[in-house]
Amino acid sequence: MEYRPTIMVTNDDGIDAPGLRALVQVLVSTSRYIVQVCAPDSEKSAVSHSITWRHPLAVNKVEIEGTTAFAVSGTPADCSSIGLSKALFPSIPDLVISGINMGNNCGYHIVYSGTVGGAREAFFNGVPSISVSYDWVAGKSHNDDFTLSAKACLPIIDAILVEVKNHTFPKKSFLNIDLPTDVANHKVSRKYQ
Numbered sequence: 001m002e003y004r005p006t007i008m009v010t011n012d013d014g015i016d017a018p019g020l021r022a023l024v025q026v027l028v029s030t031s032r033y034i035v036q037v038c039a040p041d042s043e044k045s046a047v048s049h050s051i052t053w054r055h056p057l058a059v060n061k062v063e064i065e066g067t068t069a070f071a072v073s074g075t076p077a078d079c080s081s082i083g084l085s086k087a088l089f090p091s092i093p094d095l096v097i098s099g100i101n102m103g104n105n106c107g108y109h110i111v112y113s114g115t116v117g118g119a120r121e122a123f124f125n126g127v128p129s130i131s132v133s134y135d136w137v138a139g140k141s142h143n144d145d146f147t148l149s150a151k152a153c154l155p156i157i158d159a160i161l162v163e164v165k166n167h168t169f170p171k172k173s174f175l176n177i178d179l180p181t182d183v184a185n186h187k188v189s190r191k192y193q
Helices: 016-028 076-084 116-123 144-165
Strands: 006-010 035-040 061-063 067-070 095-102 129-134 177-178
Touching: 006 076, 016 035, 016 067, 016 095, 035 076, 035 095, 061 129, 067 076, 076 095, 076 116, 095 116, 095 144, 116 129, 116 177, 129 144, 144 177
Parallel strands: 006 035, 006 095, 035 067, 095 129, 129 177
Antiparallel strands: 061 067
């Protein structure tokens, strides 16, 4: 049986957010990965890297086709932490992806972003991670753009997983990816196709 890397998906827009659902659907549809989901049970934007300290977290299993998925009452950082703890999943994933966020997370936005916080927590735990955001523009963007964004990320995800497998992925960093509003009209480099 061919080895399939494990990807855990989290976000800050909540487990029912169209960005997360599109990313998960695209990952599952390739049949190249084992997909796990551990995401907030509701929208948690702009919580940065906050964690739940003095209150118990509620965790509920959620049905998302092709995955093992849990909704957590905490923040994106909580979700990454509990998802990596082996309390929910039998092993630590090869890669954590936080997103796809509805709105960009570049410049100073990364300080406030819960999406980035989810990826950063995985990085703090020694797991390769990326945060992914789509530059949503009200009145111009559509939910289908999340699917296009997820498909645009596949070559990047595959390249990262090759580096992880070869132990050449940088240990002292995580990646933050911002996709443009008009993602359909931007080309992916042939190097990664």
